[in-house]
Amino acid sequence: MEVLIRPDADDAARTVAGIVHQALAEGVRTLGLATGSAPVGVYRELARRHRHEGLGFAGVDAFLLDEYVGLPPAHPQSLAEVIRRELAEHVDLDPARLHLPSGTAPDLFAEARRFERCLTEAGPLGLQILGIGVNGHIGFNEPGSSLASRTRLKTLTDDTRRDNARFFGSIDDVPRHVITQGLATIGEASHLVLIATGPHKARAVAAAVEGPLTATCPASVLQLHPHATVVVDELAASRLEQQAYYRCIARHKPARHRY
Template identity: 40%
Template structure:
Protein backbone atom coordinates (compact mmCIF):
# COMPACT_ATOMS: atom_id res chain seq x y z
CA UNK A 1 0.00 0.00 0.00
CA UNK A 2 1.15 3.48 -0.86
CA UNK A 3 -0.06 5.96 1.78
CA UNK A 4 0.33 9.64 0.89
CA UNK A 5 -0.44 12.67 3.06
CA UNK A 6 -0.95 15.52 0.60
CA UNK A 7 0.08 19.10 1.31
CA UNK A 8 -3.53 20.34 1.12
CA UNK A 9 -6.99 19.23 0.08
CA UNK A 10 -6.33 20.74 -3.34
CA UNK A 11 -3.07 18.83 -3.60
CA UNK A 12 -4.91 15.62 -2.67
CA UNK A 13 -7.35 16.21 -5.54
CA UNK A 14 -4.58 16.97 -8.01
CA UNK A 15 -2.52 13.94 -7.03
CA UNK A 16 -5.56 11.68 -7.32
CA UNK A 17 -6.47 13.18 -10.70
CA UNK A 18 -2.92 12.51 -11.86
CA UNK A 19 -3.29 8.84 -10.92
CA UNK A 20 -6.46 8.53 -12.98
CA UNK A 21 -4.94 10.53 -15.85
CA UNK A 22 -1.98 8.14 -15.90
CA UNK A 23 -4.41 5.21 -16.17
CA UNK A 24 -6.21 6.91 -19.07
CA UNK A 25 -2.96 7.65 -20.86
CA UNK A 26 -1.62 4.12 -20.40
CA UNK A 27 -4.87 2.53 -21.60
CA UNK A 28 -7.34 4.82 -23.38
CA UNK A 29 -9.92 2.01 -23.30
CA UNK A 30 -9.62 1.35 -19.58
CA UNK A 31 -12.46 0.56 -17.20
CA UNK A 32 -12.79 2.99 -14.30
CA UNK A 33 -14.70 2.41 -11.10
CA UNK A 34 -16.00 5.73 -9.82
CA UNK A 35 -17.21 7.12 -6.50
CA UNK A 36 -19.49 9.90 -5.35
CA UNK A 37 -19.56 12.10 -2.26
CA UNK A 38 -18.03 15.48 -1.54
CA UNK A 39 -14.40 14.29 -1.48
CA UNK A 40 -14.08 13.31 -5.18
CA UNK A 41 -15.60 16.58 -6.45
CA UNK A 42 -12.22 18.31 -6.53
CA UNK A 43 -10.49 15.56 -8.46
CA UNK A 44 -13.35 15.39 -10.96
CA UNK A 45 -12.96 19.14 -11.51
CA UNK A 46 -9.26 18.58 -12.18
CA UNK A 47 -10.06 15.85 -14.73
CA UNK A 48 -12.63 18.06 -16.46
CA UNK A 49 -9.96 20.74 -16.82
CA UNK A 50 -7.41 18.20 -18.04
CA UNK A 51 -9.86 16.99 -20.68
CA UNK A 52 -10.66 20.54 -21.80
CA UNK A 53 -6.92 21.16 -22.23
CA UNK A 54 -6.49 17.98 -24.25
CA UNK A 55 -4.32 16.27 -21.65
CA UNK A 56 -6.67 13.30 -21.25
CA UNK A 57 -9.57 11.77 -23.14
CA UNK A 58 -12.47 9.67 -21.89
CA UNK A 59 -13.59 8.75 -25.42
CA UNK A 60 -12.78 5.05 -25.06
CA UNK A 61 -13.43 4.71 -21.33
CA UNK A 62 -16.06 2.53 -19.65
CA UNK A 63 -17.15 3.39 -16.11
CA UNK A 64 -18.92 1.65 -13.25
CA UNK A 65 -20.04 3.57 -10.20
CA UNK A 66 -19.80 1.99 -6.80
CA UNK A 67 -23.37 2.47 -5.71
CA UNK A 68 -26.77 4.10 -6.00
CA UNK A 69 -29.64 4.79 -3.65
CA UNK A 70 -32.47 2.30 -3.97
CA UNK A 71 -35.67 4.10 -4.91
CA UNK A 72 -34.20 7.17 -6.62
CA UNK A 73 -34.68 7.76 -10.33
CA UNK A 74 -31.57 8.80 -12.28
CA UNK A 75 -33.07 12.27 -12.75
CA UNK A 76 -33.40 12.85 -8.99
CA UNK A 77 -30.96 15.56 -7.93
CA UNK A 78 -29.55 13.33 -5.16
CA UNK A 79 -29.12 10.23 -7.29
CA UNK A 80 -25.56 9.25 -8.04
CA UNK A 81 -26.24 9.18 -11.78
CA UNK A 82 -27.23 12.86 -11.48
CA UNK A 83 -24.08 13.55 -9.42
CA UNK A 84 -21.81 11.98 -12.00
CA UNK A 85 -23.41 13.88 -14.87
CA UNK A 86 -23.12 17.14 -12.94
CA UNK A 87 -19.49 16.73 -11.91
CA UNK A 88 -17.94 14.67 -14.72
CA UNK A 89 -19.94 12.99 -17.47
CA UNK A 90 -21.53 16.12 -18.94
CA UNK A 91 -18.17 17.90 -19.11
CA UNK A 92 -15.83 15.37 -20.72
CA UNK A 93 -15.76 13.46 -24.02
CA UNK A 94 -17.16 10.24 -22.59
CA UNK A 95 -19.75 8.06 -24.33
CA UNK A 96 -22.48 8.12 -21.70
CA UNK A 97 -23.84 4.83 -23.02
CA UNK A 98 -20.68 3.30 -21.54
CA UNK A 99 -21.23 4.78 -18.08
CA UNK A 100 -22.87 2.47 -15.58
CA UNK A 101 -24.62 3.19 -12.29
CA UNK A 102 -26.78 0.64 -10.46
CA UNK A 103 -30.42 1.00 -11.47
CA UNK A 104 -31.76 2.62 -8.32
CA UNK A 105 -35.31 3.04 -9.65
CA UNK A 106 -35.66 -0.72 -10.17
CA UNK A 107 -37.06 -2.33 -6.98
CA UNK A 108 -35.95 -5.82 -8.04
CA UNK A 109 -32.75 -6.01 -6.01
CA UNK A 110 -31.72 -9.43 -7.27
CA UNK A 111 -32.07 -8.42 -10.91
CA UNK A 112 -30.23 -5.10 -10.44
CA UNK A 113 -27.30 -6.64 -8.59
CA UNK A 114 -26.93 -9.67 -10.87
CA UNK A 115 -27.02 -7.46 -13.98
CA UNK A 116 -24.38 -5.16 -12.55
CA UNK A 117 -21.98 -8.01 -11.80
CA UNK A 118 -22.54 -9.39 -15.30
CA UNK A 119 -21.85 -6.00 -16.89
CA UNK A 120 -18.59 -5.60 -14.98
CA UNK A 121 -17.47 -9.07 -16.01
CA UNK A 122 -18.43 -8.42 -19.63
CA UNK A 123 -16.28 -5.26 -19.60
CA UNK A 124 -13.28 -7.29 -18.46
CA UNK A 125 -13.27 -6.08 -14.88
CA UNK A 126 -12.29 -2.75 -13.35
CA UNK A 127 -8.78 -1.41 -14.02
CA UNK A 128 -8.81 1.35 -11.39
CA UNK A 129 -11.40 1.71 -8.65
CA UNK A 130 -11.79 5.10 -6.98
CA UNK A 131 -13.03 5.05 -3.38
CA UNK A 132 -13.92 7.43 -0.60
CA UNK A 133 -14.03 6.47 3.08
CA UNK A 134 -17.13 6.69 5.26
CA UNK A 135 -16.94 7.91 8.86
CA UNK A 136 -17.57 4.34 10.06
CA UNK A 137 -15.08 2.84 7.62
CA UNK A 138 -17.54 1.94 4.90
CA UNK A 139 -16.49 1.76 1.26
CA UNK A 140 -19.24 2.04 -1.29
CA UNK A 141 -22.21 1.39 0.94
CA UNK A 142 -20.63 -1.68 2.53
CA UNK A 143 -21.42 -0.99 6.16
CA UNK A 144 -19.74 -2.60 9.20
CA UNK A 145 -20.90 -6.21 9.39
CA UNK A 146 -19.79 -9.61 10.64
CA UNK A 147 -18.51 -10.63 7.19
CA UNK A 148 -17.23 -8.98 4.01
CA UNK A 149 -20.00 -9.04 1.35
CA UNK A 150 -18.70 -10.54 -1.87
CA UNK A 151 -20.80 -9.20 -4.74
CA UNK A 152 -23.05 -6.29 -5.63
CA UNK A 153 -25.98 -6.34 -3.22
CA UNK A 154 -28.74 -4.30 -1.57
CA UNK A 155 -27.79 -2.91 1.82
CA UNK A 156 -29.68 -1.32 4.69
CA UNK A 157 -27.92 1.94 5.50
CA UNK A 158 -26.83 2.51 9.09
CA UNK A 159 -28.16 5.45 11.05
CA UNK A 160 -24.71 7.07 11.04
CA UNK A 161 -24.58 6.91 7.23
CA UNK A 162 -28.12 8.26 6.93
CA UNK A 163 -27.22 11.14 9.24
CA UNK A 164 -23.96 11.85 7.37
CA UNK A 165 -25.80 11.98 4.03
CA UNK A 166 -28.75 13.99 5.31
CA UNK A 167 -26.84 17.24 4.73
CA UNK A 168 -27.50 16.71 1.02
CA UNK A 169 -31.27 16.31 1.38
CA UNK A 170 -33.95 18.75 2.55
CA UNK A 171 -34.45 16.69 5.70
CA UNK A 172 -33.23 13.41 7.14
CA UNK A 173 -36.56 11.73 6.38
CA UNK A 174 -35.85 12.16 2.66
CA UNK A 175 -32.65 10.08 2.79
CA UNK A 176 -33.23 6.60 1.31
CA UNK A 177 -32.81 3.76 3.78
CA UNK A 178 -31.32 1.30 1.27
CA UNK A 179 -28.78 1.33 -1.53
CA UNK A 180 -27.32 -0.94 -4.19
CA UNK A 181 -23.56 -1.25 -3.84
CA UNK A 182 -20.62 -3.16 -5.23
CA UNK A 183 -19.55 -5.80 -2.74
CA UNK A 184 -16.16 -5.97 -1.08
CA UNK A 185 -15.22 -8.85 -3.37
CA UNK A 186 -16.12 -6.78 -6.43
CA UNK A 187 -14.02 -3.87 -5.17
CA UNK A 188 -11.07 -6.09 -4.30
CA UNK A 189 -11.15 -7.61 -7.80
CA UNK A 190 -10.17 -4.24 -9.31
CA UNK A 191 -6.63 -4.31 -10.64
CA UNK A 192 -5.78 -1.13 -8.75
CA UNK A 193 -7.51 0.93 -6.08
CA UNK A 194 -7.26 4.66 -5.41
CA UNK A 195 -8.76 6.12 -2.23
CA UNK A 196 -9.11 9.79 -1.30
CA UNK A 197 -9.99 11.04 2.20
CA UNK A 198 -10.36 14.53 3.58
CA UNK A 199 -11.20 16.13 6.91
CA UNK A 200 -10.18 15.91 10.55
CA UNK A 201 -13.35 13.93 11.31
CA UNK A 202 -11.88 11.07 9.25
CA UNK A 203 -8.47 11.00 10.97
CA UNK A 204 -9.35 8.28 13.48
CA UNK A 205 -11.00 5.97 10.95
CA UNK A 206 -8.07 6.43 8.53
CA UNK A 207 -5.70 5.21 11.24
CA UNK A 208 -7.93 2.26 12.12
CA UNK A 209 -8.61 1.28 8.51
CA UNK A 210 -5.05 1.27 7.25
CA UNK A 211 -2.89 0.71 10.31
CA UNK A 212 -5.16 -1.41 12.51
CA UNK A 213 -6.47 -4.97 12.32
CA UNK A 214 -8.39 -6.13 9.25
CA UNK A 215 -12.00 -6.62 10.29
CA UNK A 216 -15.42 -6.47 8.60
CA UNK A 217 -16.38 -4.04 11.35
CA UNK A 218 -14.15 -1.58 9.45
CA UNK A 219 -14.86 -2.56 5.83
CA UNK A 220 -12.05 -0.44 4.33
CA UNK A 221 -9.47 -2.35 6.36
CA UNK A 222 -9.66 -5.19 3.79
CA UNK A 223 -7.75 -2.93 1.40
CA UNK A 224 -4.61 -3.72 3.40
CA UNK A 225 -4.69 -7.06 1.54
CA UNK A 226 -4.96 -5.51 -1.93
CA UNK A 227 -1.74 -5.72 -3.94
CA UNK A 228 -2.08 -2.32 -5.66
CA UNK A 229 -3.75 0.35 -3.54
CA UNK A 230 -2.90 4.03 -3.18
CA UNK A 231 -4.43 6.09 -0.36
CA UNK A 232 -4.18 9.89 -0.63
CA UNK A 233 -5.39 11.92 2.33
CA UNK A 234 -5.38 15.62 3.09
CA UNK A 235 -3.37 16.89 6.08
CA UNK A 236 -6.32 16.82 8.48
CA UNK A 237 -7.34 13.26 7.60
CA UNK A 238 -3.73 12.11 7.89
CA UNK A 239 -2.95 13.85 11.15
CA UNK A 240 -2.81 10.66 13.24
CA UNK A 241 -0.72 8.77 10.65
CA UNK A 242 2.20 11.13 10.06
CA UNK A 243 4.64 8.57 11.42
CA UNK A 244 3.30 6.02 8.89
CA UNK A 245 3.56 8.01 5.65
Protein backbone atom coordinates in the same frame (compact mmCIF):
# COMPACT_ATOMS: atom_id res chain seq x y z
CA MET B 1 -0.62 -0.03 1.02
CA GLU B 2 0.69 3.22 -0.47
CA VAL B 3 -0.20 6.32 1.58
CA LEU B 4 0.26 9.80 0.08
CA ILE B 5 -0.20 12.74 2.47
CA ARG B 6 -0.99 16.08 0.85
CA PRO B 7 -1.21 19.57 2.40
CA ASP B 8 -4.93 20.13 1.77
CA ALA B 9 -8.03 18.77 0.10
CA ASP B 10 -7.39 20.50 -3.23
CA ASP B 11 -3.91 19.02 -3.47
CA ALA B 12 -5.28 15.57 -2.58
CA ALA B 13 -7.83 15.88 -5.37
CA ARG B 14 -5.13 16.93 -7.85
CA THR B 15 -3.03 13.95 -6.81
CA VAL B 16 -5.84 11.46 -7.44
CA ALA B 17 -6.67 13.15 -10.74
CA GLY B 18 -3.01 12.73 -11.67
CA ILE B 19 -3.18 9.02 -10.92
CA VAL B 20 -6.26 8.68 -13.12
CA HIS B 21 -4.65 10.78 -15.86
CA GLN B 22 -1.56 8.58 -15.83
CA ALA B 23 -3.65 5.39 -15.89
CA LEU B 24 -5.67 6.54 -18.90
CA ALA B 25 -2.49 7.65 -20.69
CA GLU B 26 -1.07 4.15 -20.14
CA GLY B 27 -4.11 2.48 -21.70
CA VAL B 28 -6.54 1.78 -18.84
CA ARG B 29 -10.02 1.65 -20.38
CA THR B 30 -12.22 0.64 -17.42
CA LEU B 31 -12.72 3.05 -14.55
CA GLY B 32 -14.73 2.75 -11.33
CA LEU B 33 -16.36 5.93 -10.00
CA ALA B 34 -17.43 6.83 -6.47
CA THR B 35 -19.38 9.86 -5.25
CA GLY B 36 -19.06 11.98 -2.11
CA SER B 37 -17.35 15.26 -1.30
CA ALA B 38 -13.75 14.15 -1.79
CA PRO B 39 -14.22 12.28 -5.11
CA VAL B 40 -16.17 15.25 -6.50
CA GLY B 41 -13.02 17.36 -6.15
CA VAL B 42 -11.21 14.76 -8.26
CA TYR B 43 -13.86 14.95 -11.00
CA ARG B 44 -13.65 18.73 -11.18
CA GLU B 45 -9.90 18.47 -11.65
CA LEU B 46 -10.35 15.79 -14.32
CA ALA B 47 -12.82 18.05 -16.13
CA ARG B 48 -10.28 20.88 -15.98
CA ARG B 49 -7.59 18.61 -17.40
CA HIS B 50 -9.97 17.59 -20.20
CA ARG B 51 -10.56 21.24 -21.11
CA HIS B 52 -6.99 22.48 -20.80
CA GLU B 53 -4.61 19.49 -21.00
CA GLY B 54 -6.21 17.19 -23.55
CA LEU B 55 -7.20 14.43 -21.11
CA GLY B 56 -9.59 12.16 -23.01
CA PHE B 57 -12.18 9.60 -21.95
CA ALA B 58 -13.07 8.33 -25.43
CA GLY B 59 -13.29 4.54 -25.39
CA VAL B 60 -13.39 4.38 -21.58
CA ASP B 61 -16.09 2.35 -19.81
CA ALA B 62 -16.99 3.82 -16.41
CA PHE B 63 -18.89 1.97 -13.66
CA LEU B 64 -20.64 3.64 -10.75
CA LEU B 65 -19.94 2.17 -7.33
CA ASP B 66 -23.44 2.37 -5.88
CA GLU B 67 -26.91 3.95 -6.07
CA TYR B 68 -29.72 4.90 -3.71
CA VAL B 69 -32.87 2.82 -3.87
CA GLY B 70 -36.01 4.74 -4.79
CA LEU B 71 -34.43 7.82 -6.38
CA PRO B 72 -35.08 8.20 -10.11
CA PRO B 73 -31.96 8.78 -12.22
CA ALA B 74 -32.80 12.48 -12.71
CA HIS B 75 -33.17 13.19 -8.98
CA PRO B 76 -30.56 15.82 -8.01
CA GLN B 77 -29.09 13.54 -5.34
CA SER B 78 -29.22 10.25 -7.19
CA LEU B 79 -25.64 9.11 -7.55
CA ALA B 80 -26.17 8.68 -11.28
CA GLU B 81 -27.10 12.35 -11.56
CA VAL B 82 -24.19 13.43 -9.36
CA ILE B 83 -21.68 11.63 -11.58
CA ARG B 84 -23.26 13.06 -14.72
CA ARG B 85 -23.31 16.58 -13.28
CA GLU B 86 -19.80 16.51 -11.84
CA LEU B 87 -17.94 14.52 -14.53
CA ALA B 88 -19.73 12.99 -17.50
CA GLU B 89 -21.20 16.25 -18.83
CA HIS B 90 -17.77 17.91 -18.81
CA VAL B 91 -15.64 15.29 -20.58
CA ASP B 92 -15.87 13.18 -23.73
CA LEU B 93 -17.15 10.07 -21.94
CA ASP B 94 -19.66 8.26 -24.17
CA PRO B 95 -23.00 8.18 -22.25
CA ALA B 96 -23.50 4.61 -23.48
CA ARG B 97 -20.28 3.65 -21.68
CA LEU B 98 -21.41 5.00 -18.30
CA HIS B 99 -22.74 1.92 -16.50
CA LEU B 100 -25.11 2.47 -13.59
CA PRO B 101 -27.08 0.28 -11.19
CA SER B 102 -30.75 1.25 -11.13
CA GLY B 103 -32.29 2.12 -7.78
CA THR B 104 -35.77 2.04 -9.29
CA ALA B 105 -35.65 -1.40 -10.94
CA PRO B 106 -38.80 -3.50 -10.35
CA ASP B 107 -36.67 -6.34 -8.93
CA LEU B 108 -33.77 -4.83 -7.00
CA PHE B 109 -32.17 -8.19 -6.23
CA ALA B 110 -32.16 -9.05 -9.93
CA GLU B 111 -30.75 -5.60 -10.69
CA ALA B 112 -27.87 -6.18 -8.28
CA ARG B 113 -27.10 -9.49 -10.00
CA ARG B 114 -27.30 -7.80 -13.42
CA PHE B 115 -24.82 -5.12 -12.43
CA GLU B 116 -22.46 -7.69 -10.94
CA ARG B 117 -22.56 -9.57 -14.28
CA CYS B 118 -21.86 -6.31 -16.11
CA LEU B 119 -18.74 -5.79 -14.00
CA THR B 120 -17.63 -9.39 -14.44
CA GLU B 121 -18.01 -9.22 -18.21
CA ALA B 122 -15.94 -6.02 -18.31
CA GLY B 123 -13.08 -7.85 -16.62
CA PRO B 124 -11.12 -6.39 -13.71
CA LEU B 125 -11.51 -2.62 -13.67
CA GLY B 126 -8.25 -0.89 -14.38
CA LEU B 127 -8.72 1.67 -11.61
CA GLN B 128 -11.39 2.14 -8.94
CA ILE B 129 -11.81 5.50 -7.17
CA LEU B 130 -13.07 5.22 -3.58
CA GLY B 131 -14.13 7.48 -0.75
CA ILE B 132 -14.49 6.41 2.88
CA GLY B 133 -17.29 6.95 5.37
CA VAL B 134 -16.73 8.13 8.92
CA ASN B 135 -17.57 4.58 10.03
CA GLY B 136 -15.05 3.06 7.60
CA HIS B 137 -17.43 2.05 4.83
CA ILE B 138 -16.37 1.98 1.19
CA GLY B 139 -19.07 1.94 -1.41
CA PHE B 140 -22.04 1.50 0.89
CA ASN B 141 -20.55 -1.57 2.57
CA GLU B 142 -21.44 -0.71 6.15
CA PRO B 143 -19.59 -2.14 9.19
CA GLY B 144 -20.29 -5.85 9.44
CA SER B 145 -20.29 -6.37 5.67
CA SER B 146 -18.74 -9.63 4.55
CA LEU B 147 -15.26 -9.25 3.11
CA ALA B 148 -16.43 -11.70 0.41
CA SER B 149 -19.56 -9.69 -0.47
CA ARG B 150 -20.67 -9.03 -4.04
CA THR B 151 -22.99 -6.39 -5.52
CA ARG B 152 -26.19 -6.46 -3.48
CA LEU B 153 -28.99 -4.58 -1.76
CA LYS B 154 -27.83 -2.99 1.50
CA THR B 155 -29.48 -1.12 4.40
CA LEU B 156 -27.78 2.12 5.47
CA THR B 157 -26.95 2.75 9.12
CA ASP B 158 -28.38 5.84 10.80
CA ASP B 159 -24.81 7.19 11.09
CA THR B 160 -24.39 7.07 7.33
CA ARG B 161 -27.79 8.61 6.72
CA ARG B 162 -27.02 11.44 9.15
CA ASP B 163 -23.68 12.02 7.43
CA ASN B 164 -25.32 12.13 3.99
CA ALA B 165 -28.18 14.35 5.13
CA ARG B 166 -25.99 17.35 4.19
CA PHE B 167 -26.70 16.52 0.55
CA PHE B 168 -30.46 16.21 1.09
CA GLY B 169 -31.29 18.80 3.73
CA SER B 170 -32.81 16.31 6.17
CA ILE B 171 -32.07 12.78 7.33
CA ASP B 172 -35.71 11.96 6.62
CA ASP B 173 -35.04 12.50 2.91
CA VAL B 174 -32.06 10.13 2.78
CA PRO B 175 -33.03 6.69 1.41
CA ARG B 176 -32.62 3.74 3.75
CA HIS B 177 -31.46 1.27 1.10
CA VAL B 178 -28.87 1.20 -1.67
CA ILE B 179 -27.44 -1.09 -4.31
CA THR B 180 -23.68 -1.28 -3.81
CA GLN B 181 -20.74 -3.18 -5.18
CA GLY B 182 -19.52 -5.61 -2.53
CA LEU B 183 -16.10 -5.64 -0.93
CA ALA B 184 -14.97 -8.61 -2.99
CA THR B 185 -16.28 -6.97 -6.16
CA ILE B 186 -14.38 -3.76 -5.38
CA GLY B 187 -11.25 -5.74 -4.61
CA GLU B 188 -11.11 -7.19 -8.11
CA ALA B 189 -10.06 -3.84 -9.61
CA SER B 190 -6.39 -3.74 -10.57
CA HIS B 191 -5.71 -0.48 -8.71
CA LEU B 192 -7.75 0.92 -5.80
CA VAL B 193 -7.36 4.65 -5.11
CA LEU B 194 -9.03 5.97 -1.95
CA ILE B 195 -9.25 9.69 -1.21
CA ALA B 196 -10.16 11.11 2.21
CA THR B 197 -10.03 14.69 3.45
CA GLY B 198 -10.91 16.52 6.64
CA PRO B 199 -10.54 15.78 10.37
CA HIS B 200 -13.81 13.84 10.52
CA LYS B 201 -12.25 11.12 8.33
CA ALA B 202 -9.05 10.75 10.41
CA ARG B 203 -10.26 7.94 12.67
CA ALA B 204 -11.61 5.89 9.74
CA VAL B 205 -8.41 6.39 7.73
CA ALA B 206 -6.25 5.24 10.64
CA ALA B 207 -8.42 2.17 11.17
CA ALA B 208 -8.34 1.30 7.47
CA VAL B 209 -4.60 1.77 7.01
CA GLU B 210 -3.08 0.78 10.35
CA GLY B 211 -5.81 -1.08 12.22
CA PRO B 212 -6.64 -4.77 12.10
CA LEU B 213 -8.31 -6.33 9.08
CA THR B 214 -11.90 -6.49 10.27
CA ALA B 215 -15.46 -6.21 9.01
CA THR B 216 -15.92 -3.52 11.67
CA CYS B 217 -13.91 -1.25 9.34
CA PRO B 218 -14.80 -2.42 5.81
CA ALA B 219 -12.11 -0.21 4.24
CA SER B 220 -9.45 -2.26 6.03
CA VAL B 221 -9.96 -4.82 3.25
CA LEU B 222 -7.64 -2.60 1.19
CA GLN B 223 -4.80 -4.06 3.25
CA LEU B 224 -5.24 -7.30 1.28
CA HIS B 225 -5.02 -5.63 -2.12
CA PRO B 226 -1.78 -5.83 -4.14
CA HIS B 227 -2.12 -2.24 -5.43
CA ALA B 228 -3.99 0.14 -3.13
CA THR B 229 -3.22 3.86 -2.87
CA VAL B 230 -4.63 6.07 -0.10
CA VAL B 231 -4.47 9.83 -0.68
CA VAL B 232 -5.24 12.02 2.33
CA ASP B 233 -4.83 15.62 3.37
CA GLU B 234 -3.02 16.58 6.58
CA LEU B 235 -6.25 16.64 8.58
CA ALA B 236 -7.36 13.18 7.50
CA ALA B 237 -3.85 11.87 8.18
CA SER B 238 -3.71 13.27 11.71
CA ARG B 239 -4.32 9.94 13.48
CA LEU B 240 -1.86 7.89 11.43
CA GLU B 241 0.99 6.68 13.63
CA GLN B 242 3.45 6.06 10.78
CA GLN B 243 3.27 9.46 9.10
CA ALA B 244 7.05 9.88 8.98
CA TYR B 245 7.40 6.54 7.19
CA TYR B 246 4.73 7.38 4.60
CA ARG B 247 6.35 10.74 3.89
CA CYS B 248 9.78 9.15 3.51
CA ILE B 249 8.49 6.52 1.09
CA ALA B 250 6.67 9.18 -0.96
CA ARG B 251 9.86 11.27 -1.29
CA HIS B 252 11.78 8.33 -2.70
CA LYS B 253 9.21 7.02 -5.16
CA PRO B 254 10.47 6.39 -8.71
CA ALA B 255 9.94 9.47 -10.88
CA ARG B 256 7.40 7.67 -13.08
CA HIS B 257 5.10 7.25 -10.09
CA ARG B 258 5.43 10.67 -8.49
CA TYR B 259 1.85 11.77 -8.82
